Amino acid sequence: MPIKNNGPLQGVRVIELGQLIAGPFLGKTLGDFGAEVIKIEPPGKGDPLRKWRMLRQNNSVWWEVQSRNKQSVTLDLNQPEGQNILRELVKEADVLIENFRPGKMEEWGIGWETLSQINPSLVMVRISGYGQTGPYRQRPGFGIIAESMGGLRYLTAEPGRVPVRVGVSIGDTLAALHGVIGVLMALYHRDAQPLAVLAKDEQLQGNRRSPQRGRGQVIDIALYESVFNCMESLLPEYSAFGVVREPSGSALPGIAPSNAYACTDGWILIGGNGDGIFKRLMSAIGRVDLAQDPDLFGNDGRVKRVAEIDAAITAWTQTHDKLSALGILEAHDVPSGAIYSVADIANDPQYAAREMILNIQTRDGDPLAIPGIVPKLSMTPGAVRSTAPRLGEDTEAVLLRAGLKPETIADLRDKGVI
Numbered sequence: 001m002p003i004k005n006n007g008p009l010q011g012v013r014v015i016e017l018g019q020l021i022a023g024p025f026l027g028k029t030l031g032d033f034g035a036e037v038i039k040i041e042p043p044g045k046g047d048p049l050r051k052w053r054m055l056r057q058n059n060s061v062w063w064e065v066q067s068r069n070k071q072s073v074t075l076d077l078n079q080p081e082g083q084n085i086l087r088e089l090v091k092e093a094d095v096l097i098e099n100f101r102p103g104k105m106e107e108w109g110i111g112w113e114t115l116s117q118i119n120p121s122l123v124m125v126r127i128s129g130y131g132q133t134g135p136y137r138q139r140p141g142f143g144i145i146a147e148s149m150g151g152l153r154y155l156t157a158e159p160g161r162v163p164v165r166v167g168v169s170i171g172d173t174l175a176a177l178h179g180v181i182g183v184l185m186a187l188y189h190r191d192a193q194p195l196a197v198l199a200k201d202e203q204l205q206g207n208r209r210s211p212q213r214g215r216g217q218v219i220d221i222a223l224y225e226s227v228f229n230c231m232e233s234l235l236p237e238y239s240a241f242g243v244v245r246e247p248s249g250s251a252l253p254g255i256a257p258s259n260a261y262a263c264t265d266g267w268i269l270i271g272g273n274g275d276g277i278f279k280r281l282m283s284a285i286g287r288v289d290l291a292q293d294p295d296l297f298g299n300d301g302r303v304k305r306v307a308e309i310d311a312a313i314t315a316w317t318q319t320h321d322k323l324s325a326l327g328i329l330e331a332h333d334v335p336s337g338a339i340y341s342v343a344d345i346a347n348d349p350q351y352a353a354r355e356m357i358l359n360i361q362t363r364d365g366d367p368l369a370i371p372g373i374v375p376k377l378s379m380t381p382g383a384v385r386s387t388a389p390r391l392g393e394d395t396e397a398v399l400l401r402a403g404l405k406p407e408t409i410a411d412l413r414d415k416g417v418i
Helices: 022-032 061-066 080-090 112-118 143-149 170-192 195-199 202-206 223-228 234-241 275-284 299-304 306-317 322-331 342-346 349-353 395-401 406-415
Strands: 013-016 036-041 070-074 095-098 123-128 218-222 258-263 266-271 336-338 357-361 367-371
Touching: 013 022, 013 080, 022 036, 022 061, 022 070, 022 095, 022 123, 022 170, 061 367, 070 395, 080 112, 080 406, 095 170, 112 123, 123 170, 143 170, 143 223, 170 218, 170 223, 218 223, 258 306, 266 306, 266 322, 275 322, 299 306, 322 336, 395 406
Parallel strands: 013 036, 013 095, 036 070, 095 123, 123 218
Antiparallel strands: 258 266, 266 336, 357 367
């Protein structure tokens, strides 16, 4: 039975041209909250993500997460007929997502100048390694390069050891989330423009979906900038003091104590860096002397003696297993936690209570657990209304709705355009 769409973005139509991670994660998030997402894929092979990482029945289980709440339309954008179909689809769209190298859309004749003439209300999200401008705009860019250039990879290491990745494609995901923010702001701006102003702009009357909507705009997202935007005080510290923050392993430089600490059976994380929390932490580990030391009442004083504090905490954790240590810390209201594997996540009652583990059936009828919806909205929550589509399964329905005749669709299929 179809799930009713109560999402805040119901009625918003999105065309997703992106592949792999950044563009599709953006489309997934909009789809989770009610947007109609039409995913355009190359005929015959589809999005490469369909074959990434672990496959079941020749299909990536990652694909099942990234492409839920989407429709799949096959379209060869290298052919003029395919470009013409996209122009028709844009007439009825609110948002278009693309993550090609800058200039590729223009090469196809479907760049911003063209599409905004067809639909002046269109919001276009352009995700690339280095953005649409600047001396690096034509360089190929993946998330891992963005993490490096954005300053993150320099810090993800133990001192003196090789920098490592965080384990997931965080650069792509950060770009996608910035894209979501950009889309919501652009749609708000478009739809909040005064009708009196719109009435003077005859060009906007060409939008068949809503002649009373305002102008759309371009959202230009660079992968490296999305990472850099999350680098906290990295640049101001360099600007003010000439300090280059160096790798620090699991510690949090300049904020103490916050680190990973060894127990008898593994590691736990403790965040004791609040002034009151620090006193409770020292009480929990039997170091009332440190809790009462006036030099440690503020973070600046604790930072100066962080090695001493970490040594005191480690001396305590090394005499406890993880479960008992976390129990004592919880009793003293100290933020702490185990380092979870996915097995821990899948069996954790908090995840279950918050519906962060969703059990679905794929198009092939296989059961699968996938991540739940984030964030949680009280009145208009997101939902998984449909599972990830088979390649091209919605092509005919979408093209018929766009006004193409069945015989035209059959001809396009014979030519390999769809």
